[in-house]
Amino acid sequence: MRANYKMQRLFVPHRLTAGEPVEADPQQAHYLLNVMRMSSGSEVLVFNGQDGEWLARLAEAGKKKAQLVPVAQTRTQPPPPDLLYCFAPLKQGRIDYMVQKAVEMGAGRLQPVITQHTQMSTVGLDRLQANAIEAAEQCGILAIPKVAQVVKLDRLLWEWEPGRRLIFCDESADSNNPTEALKAVSESKIGLLVGPEGGFSDDERRQLKTLPYVTPIPLGPRILRADTAAVAALAVIQATIGDWH
Incomplete structure (x- = not known):
């Protein structure tokens, strides 16, 4: 029903x-x-x-x-979505919007990640969880995504779950079309990593691109705000390899 x-x-x-x-x-x-x-x-x-x-x-x-x-x-209760959404915390207001939209777009778990250019030193996890619940109430969602404790990017990558593909939004990508890279993904378990307002550092980008479980994708010809990039990336992932296709 x-x-x-x-x-x-x-x-x-x-x-x-x-x-x-x-x-x-x-x-x-x-x-x-x-x-x-x-x-x-x-x-x-x-x-x-x-x-x-x-x-x-x-x-x-x-x-x-x-x-x-x-x-x-x-x-009846459906299985929870398995899409892991990893994101650099933004300023209050914008992060509220981003979390709500991520839940609406099918994120099953929410993982705040500290990167070199992250501007927020503290993250209100209770507030993020409340935003996730509010989004679920409004959108007919039955599973409530859990907000994990904040981790640094190095630790996230070191402890990454075997068999889960990590897709990250790469503003320096040569192409403007993300679908070609996404269609090459064979794993059923997916994670998405969206950087902070200043983007990933050169060192972080190089590190990500050397990892065998990481797929970089572009998000078109325009530079997007971090919260907009999150919605765009989730939409193209769901449409190409997620629960929309």
């Missing part, structure tokens, strides 16, 4: 079983009761990233509290 985008969808960090009420968090309760003006018996869709999607009915427990009672499962 496809998602019903006309109904409010909420992520709840509780197991979902028919007839077993779950507590909405204070922000969700405020939104349902005071913003959406819902009352007892109103229906919403809930999911937890494990038990599929459920139709639930609102049961008020007070002016600031609300319970959601699962009634029936509307969609």
